[in-house]
């Protein structure tokens with residue numbers, strides 16, 4: 001039996017799995033040079049905005065995601081803010097968000113003055129639980145933000161049905177899910193809005209960027225206005241209708257994104273091929289399990305990170321964190337379930353750090369908090385975070401199938417050495433959960 005790299009042996013994976021990220025080529029260089037020489041570096045430089053690179057990308061990406069309208073913005077956090085404002089979310093309203101996500105899903109809600117209500121996730125998919133949503137709805141609830149965690153589409157049928165029943169807006173957080181499909185429809189406009197991120201690590205990137213999608217003409221107009229300092233399309237340039245920020249994407253960003261979109265289908269297919277192969281083998285391995293996937297429902301799974309489960313019982317005392325430490329030492333990038341801890345565990349929430357007045361979380365009349373995040377506890381999210389969830393980054397799956405064989409060999413090596421690992425762990429070499437992200441940051 002080969003000695004674990006963690007215990008001084010040779011790492012099994014000596015060369016990178018997959019490809020370095022981001023991927024770019026002559027197409028991006030050419031498009032960026034075009035912008036430079038045009039002297040038109042913002043979308044407003046064109047008489048018809050739709051002729052700008054931003055305008056053209058909005059149409060192309062909306063069509064790709066099966067949506068009618070796209071409103072490009074500066075980043076994914078502001079895509080959420082723009083959608084929330086256009087959805088009519090205002091101070092004092094409540095918006096339901098999942099515990100397992102990136103913090104921006106909740107902070108975007110607070111940034112528009114509303115109250116994020118954080119609820120538990122489904123143990124099978126790690127996505128927001130429709131039952132938990134239903135239990136959290138009250139007279140203040142105005143919207144829901146289901147996050148397609150890791151790119152795995154949420155149960156949008158159940159979520160839309162709840163929204164309809166209670167008169168709520170649905171904003172899909174699609175930061176991880178460019179190209180993912182739910183029953184043959186791409187995510188992003190299955191709810192009222194979809195918000196995407198094009199930040200550096202995402203499966204399509206221009207460093208920073210975002211877009212809001214919708215099928216609704218009126219909502220699209222509002223989102224456009226909130227992106228553009230409160231202007232209305234077709235009205236004079238110096239006429240303003242809303243309190244709104246400048247969220248405009250630049251031509252530089254929009255030069256890069258179509259080139260990225262061109263490559264996306266092939267990348268999604270390569271990733272799908274590799275994870276299908278990996279999942280088939282994981283099902284045969286003791287101790288590790290992929291998330292269950294119903295191919296009739298999740299018809300396309302474009303993922304930002306690929307979550308899988310560590311089955312603690314089978315490992316007879318070896319913890320998930322010791323397993324990840326050993327796997328990393330073998331040369332495999334891996335992390336603790338995407339973004340790590342349930343979001344309410346951040347100092348922001350634990351210290352109730354909402355400014356001098358605390359408004360609107362603190363009622364100005366009775367000075368009492370409307371919600372105390374120190375009391376929020378989501379048992380499934382806690383268990384998943386502490387003991388079960390493991391993730392691989394997306395770029396790891398852009399290589400040949402032989403990469404999956406190397407990955408499986410590393411997993412097998414760690415499994416076979418579990419007695420050694422248990423001894424290592426019992427000697428007290430490991431500490432608290434290492435919150436390494438899947439990108440290794």
Ligand SMILES: Cc1ncc(COP(=O)(O)O)c(C=O)c1O
Pocket residue numbers: 075076077078101102104105147173175176197198199208209210
């Ligand atoms: C689920 C989720 N929502 C929103 C965002 C925010 O996107 P951005 O970093 O572009 O602001 C991210 C970024 O990682 C994310 O993972």
